Amino acid sequence: MRRILYLGPEGTFTEQAARTLVSRVYPDATVGAAQAVLSVAAGPDADLVLAPAVTVRAAMVEVSAGRAEAVVAPVENSVEGSVPATLDALVDADPVVAVAETVLPVRFSVLAAPGTTPERVRTVATHPHAAAQVREWLARELPDAVVVSATSTAAAAVEVLAGRADAAVTAPLAAERYALDVLASDVADVRDAVTSFRLLRSPGRVPEPTGVDRTSLVVTVDDRIGTLADLLTELATRGVNLTRIESRPTRDRLGRYRFFLDLDGHVAERRVADAMAALRRRSQEVRFLGSFPRARIAGRAVAAEISPPDAYSDAAFAEAAAWVQSLQEGSRA
Numbered sequence: 250m251r252r253i254l255y256l257g258p259e260g261t262f263t264e265q266a267a268r269t270l271v272s273r274v275y276p277d278a279t280v281g282a283a284q285a286v287l288s289v290a291a292g293p294d295a296d297l298v299l300a301p302a303v304t305v306r307a308a309m310v311e312v313s314a315g316r317a318e319a320v321v322a323p324v325e326n327s328v329e330g331s332v333p334a335t336l337d338a339l340v341d342a343d344p345v346v347a348v349a350e351t352v353l354p355v356r357f358s359v360l361a362a363p364g365t366t367p368e369r370v371r372t373v374a375t376h377p378h379a380a381a382q383v384r385e386w387l388a389r390e391l392p393d394a395v396v397v398s399a400t401s402t403a404a405a406a407v408e409v410l411a412g413r414a415d416a417a418v419t420a421p422l423a424a425e426r427y428a429l430d431v432l433a434s435d436v437a438d439v440r441d442a443v444t445s446f447r448l449l450r451s452p453g454r455v456p457e458p459t460g461v462d463r464t465s466l467v468v469t470v471d472d473r474i475g476t477l478a479d480l481l482t483e484l485a486t487r488g489v490n491l492t493r494i495e496s497r498p499t500r501d502r503l504g505r506y507r508f509f510l511d512l513d514g515h516v517a518e519r520r521v522a523d524a525m526a527a528l529r530r531r532s533q534e535v536r537f538l539g540s541f542p543r544a545r546i547a548g549r550a551v552a553a554e555i556s557p558p559d560a561y562s563d564a565a566f567a568e569a570a571a572w573v574q575s576l577q578e579g580s581r582a
């Protein structure tokens with residue numbers, strides 16, 4: 250039985266995303282659920298079992314070691330930006346690549362032990378990404394409460410159950426999974442906030458291009474004048490649209506960075522492949538984090554989908570390469 254790990258414990262946004270992604274990536278599989286990362290307590294017929302992991306990093310180690318099939322991780326939020334723990338794990342762990350992404354609307358529930366009134370709440374536990382998205386609500390509704398960090402929103406609910414926090418800011422799913430009262434639901438400072446999640450596996454076959462794909466890379470560069478401009482020019486001159494660029498320190502010394510890039514397009518497309526080859530020539534290291542269909546909500550684009558001009562089509566690249574080859578072979582002037 251193959252395990253799909255998600256940032257747990259049960260009842261996180263990531264569990265919700267994992268259910269969507271698994272039904273998309275493994276449409277024919279029977280899916281069971283486990284309570285803990287090493288448990289295989291699922292129906293006897295399940296092909297896949299969804300299991301919680303304490304951290305994304307630990308889950309990636311399980312995948313790299315061949316003990317799990319895939320990990321589902323939160324990547325980016327429309328309000329708070331990237332999830333640093335996921336980005337760092339992506340470069341520290343043995344390579345894993347994304348094969349699918351999904352985008353979920355995020356509205357929070359505030360849970361507390363049965364009978365707790367808002368006036369009695371002094372500590373509110375949650376994931377840092379959730380805290381950043383309910384800051385105004387907490388200042389207004391629970392002004393005396395201090396926010397304490399948890400590894401996930403569901404881990405925050407467990408803190409409340411254990412009596413170590415008075416309330417937790419969670420996913421709506423946690424209200425169904427834990428015996429806690431709902432003090433508030435549908436809480437969000439920004440109404441239409443969304444978070445993207447990816448399903449990551451050990452490197453293998455890349456999903457077929459769909460025409461609306463995303464390619465994700467990490468590029469490590471030397472510190473010299475114009476490096477970043479040079480990299481971006483390699484993309485621009487091949488008609489490759491950059492949808493995200495994020496730097497993270499390499500953590501070995503101050504002032505050294507890696508760049509996380511998301512591009513429109515698929516490694517199977519000539520313009521993207523050509524741009525990636527150029528990035529490789531110009532940088533210390535390029536790590537491929539996957540090419541996969543771009544997430545849509547109810548069939549609609551989440552962000553603008555920009556088509557490259559005809560000069561960058563596979564056909565245009567093939568015609569131009571054939572022309573150069575004919576010159577090299579002397580078959581044409």
Ligand SMILES: O=C(O)C(=O)Cc1ccccc1
Nearest residue numbers: 261262263376378379401402
């Ligand atoms: O803690 C969770 O529930 C997660 O899945 C991470 C997260 C936290 C806040 C918003 C979106 C995802």
